[in-house]
Amino acid sequence: MTQTGIPFVFMRGGTSRGPYFNSKDLPQDRETLAEVLLSVIGSGHAINIDGIGGGVAVSTKVAMLSPSDDDWADVDYFFAQVSVEDRLVDFKPTCGNILSGVGPAAVEMGLVTPCDNETEVKIRAVNTGARVLARVQTPQGALRYDGDTAIAGVPGTAAPIALSFMGVVGSSTGAFLPTGNLRDTFEGIEVTCMDVAMPMVIARAADFGLTGYETVQELDDTREFFARMEAVRRQAGAAMGMGDVSQSVTPKFGLLAPARDGGTIATRYFMPWTTHPSMAVTGSQCLATCALTPGTVADGLLERPTTSPANVVLEHASGTIEVLVDFEMNNHFTLNSAGLMRTARKLADGLIYVPSAVWKGH
Template sequence: MPASQVAIPCILMRGGTSKGPYFMAKDLPSDPAQRDRVLLAALGSPDARQIDGVGGATTLTSKVAIVSPSQRPDVDVDYLFAQVEVEAARVDTNPPCGNIMAGVGPFALETGMVKPQGDVSRVRIYHVNIDAKIEAIVETPGGKVNYEGDTAIDGVPGTAAPIKLNFMDVAGSTCGKLLPTGNAIDVIDGIEVTCMDAAMPVMILAAESVGKTGYETAAELDADKEMFARIEKIRRKAGEMMGLGDVSEKVVPKVILLAKPRFGGTITSRYFVPHKTHAAHAVTGAICLSCCCLLEDGVAAPYVALPKEKPYPIRIEHPSGEIELLVDADPGKGNITLRSAGTLRTARKLMRGEIYVPAAAWPQMAEAAE
């Protein structure tokens, strides 16, 4: 008799301000459709509570990292991010996730895919979703991943060991160009927007253009269904203009509302994912917004007091605090030259073991385990 459940090795980790199971690719089905059925079952979707899986019932806690040794030159591991919808039977592997990526270096070291290199280890990551290379710098004293430290990031309680992420080659990662429409500003339904692609395709607009201050809480914004409906119409048109086609069933482009900073930062942001407000801020979206801050004729320009030092420290104020990036780029009008963007995140190993999914989600493996 076939087994009633299938056991899949994984490590449950917090990466940045997100959380989810991290799998080795070899432990999941190779067929994408079959893999997605397994991930839905593992996280408990579709269900608002995700009560029958390990999902946390929010977009930030319904995420998956799939990691494998890389065959690419100068790369250690390949990382595929999967956003598992909470209330829909859908898995999206189009967008990237920089927060979950914060756990990829520790995961690669924990599973032996990468060997420690002393007290500090560098893990070279290829982000499959966006065809980009990222370097993660992880503390490994005594050859073991260190999770304890004094680094705090807004949106996560307490402190932990720092993990530095250096993003390279992310300009035009999805659309092929930093400014996919060729314009610093486009006007869609009477609203000025900047469509930009640096690590994540994003549509950026001033909060005041849709009747907001930009300082609202996530809950206050989420309650305004009319605003979301209006922005969604603009987002779909922007998606077509960016070469993404029909984005009605896609989570990209994401949406950013911006305003002047209030607490000494560079800019204030409210980041949509795209139909709810992020409780903090996505790392990839922060990279994109940082680039917009350097675009002298983009929608962010009137709100930004650009730091003088290079590389530019860009501090983005968000609902849970702020996120800071160090951007190596040349500002300009009509375009900018982006070389790299770095940020500091933390991660923590929460659980190591096996996730069980019903045999119906992966019948071939259930039969093999008979």
């Protein structure tokens, strides 16, 4: 055999897509695993012509599932971000959009037995330790993908998947404010460094000479902005205790501006070397929390909700995303949980093939 076949389910999860694997079907050592994932995606080519990646970061993501040994969780979800061209695999971050497909994928793989009407899938995000409760539609014990729920960035409608995120504070750095400050200044740009579901560096769009309402293409074409942003991100990453982040997709970067389309606040999210076409689920939690926290760079950009839970509507490049934030405000802001509604759809399943020279299989 010149190729090794690996069982997979190919799914759209939220506004991302990628292969979902049962971890038992993959190599266990990290170095070989990375090589397999590079081959699966076709990393190293602009359009991933020799793999199933889509040539953009939202379609070069991988989910690996396994039964959980956590007393609370049903399923462990291990995430990998594979680069489009640089042949890099980053196992540090997680992805909330891909997580949207974990519930149905776990049912598809037989890791979770569906209930009648609705199935609750308890997920441990291995990369960050977060706990997520996903409610998946399973009428008469069968997965349902069609429905009336629309999310910005995805055409049409599908069955709703309700996600409740817990334990997301300090997911990567161990601290809500990794630098210990509500605001820091790097390269003359004032930022808030925050770690909620995803470590982020958040700034005001105006401080970069931007409106915050630019299209994805307009931002991607502004390479001077990306150069300035990357310089800020690297310094902030070091200050957050994350070391040299030049080869890591974290911390992510976000911009804030006053809302203009009826939302709570306008946002743009970066992956970080290109503009996200819509909004990351993890990033939305961090940005919403930043918006609600007094003293951050969000001050003056919104009329801040004061009662909990607060429905924070983030305007982004493709529309809006709503984050229901349960919090307490005593002497300081405390996040309890964040909830979002997403959708997912199974696109294909079967075997994905990698050269035997990459991995001969178990």
